[in-house]
Amino acid sequence: MRWSPDARGRLERAAFELFAEQGFAATTVPQITERAGLTTRTFFRHFADKREVIFAGREIPDLARTMLAAAPAELDPLDIVVQGLRQLAEERFEGRRDQVLALRRVIASDESLRERDARKRADLAQAVRDGFAARGSSPTEAAVLAETTVMLFHLALEEWLTDPRGRRMADVVSDQLTVVRSVLGATADPRADGPPPLSA
Structure with a gap:
């Protein structure tokens, strides 16, 4: 051989x-x-x-578990999310923009690959959810943090791949968090004490 x-x-x-x-x-x-x-x-x-x-291995979910287990106990959960995504961007994506863009195009072209990609997203969400639960977050908190992590990751990935300015993906992660916070802040009404009454 x-x-x-x-x-x-x-x-x-x-x-x-x-x-x-x-x-x-x-x-x-x-x-x-x-x-x-x-x-x-x-x-x-x-x-x-x-x-x-395209999909071999569980590298990103496993990396998420490792990062969560190693994060200092006193660190704010959202800071853990952002630091983890920035680290992921630097270690797995920076310098590979053309390769990643070509890969995303292949995935988008095939229904079975899109379904597999959705399962990989679910794997990442579950890994983050389990990691925060192990750190003491309530089930609801862990679920929210997991979905936020996946949302930020994919928003940042899409922006990074389409941005003509060529920014580093780690910086795009931080920018997207600012956008998410702005949107959530804009939709919240600080004058409201509760949900509006149901119409008759």
């Missing part, structure tokens, strides 16, 4: 090239391995199927 240095990386690069050239549905595993100069047996040592080239 020949040694294949960086086999996983070669397979990923070949797959993404083919996805971009001819679409996800039209790309086959043999085409990927031929482009990479490897065997199908090698492919299946690294990936269960071609979708796993």
Whole structure:
């Protein structure tokens, strides 16, 4: 058996090239391995199927759990969220804008990939929810923080990918939090003591 240095990386690069050239549905595993100069047996040592080239692993949910467990106990929950997302942006996304943009286009082009992407979002939300629950947050607080984390992450990702100014994604995370706070503040009526009465 020949040694294949960086086999996983070669397979990923070949797959993404083919996805971009001819679409996800039209790309086959043999085409990927031929482009990479490897065997199908090698492919299946690294990936269960071609979708796993895009979605392999639980890196981001696992990273979220690690960050939450390591955050100082006295840190404000929303600060934990923002610091975690900024760290994620720096470690996983910065410098890879073109690659990530191409990947998001592939996902958007295929219904099964969009469904899988939605499940990955749910995995991240559950990881954050579990992490805050372990820190002592109530179930409702943990749920709100989890959904806020996922919302901020995807708002920041979309803005970063489409912003012509080329800002760092970590800075976009902070900017999007400011927008969310502004929107929530604008929709709150400080004069109201409770919900409006129901009309007859």
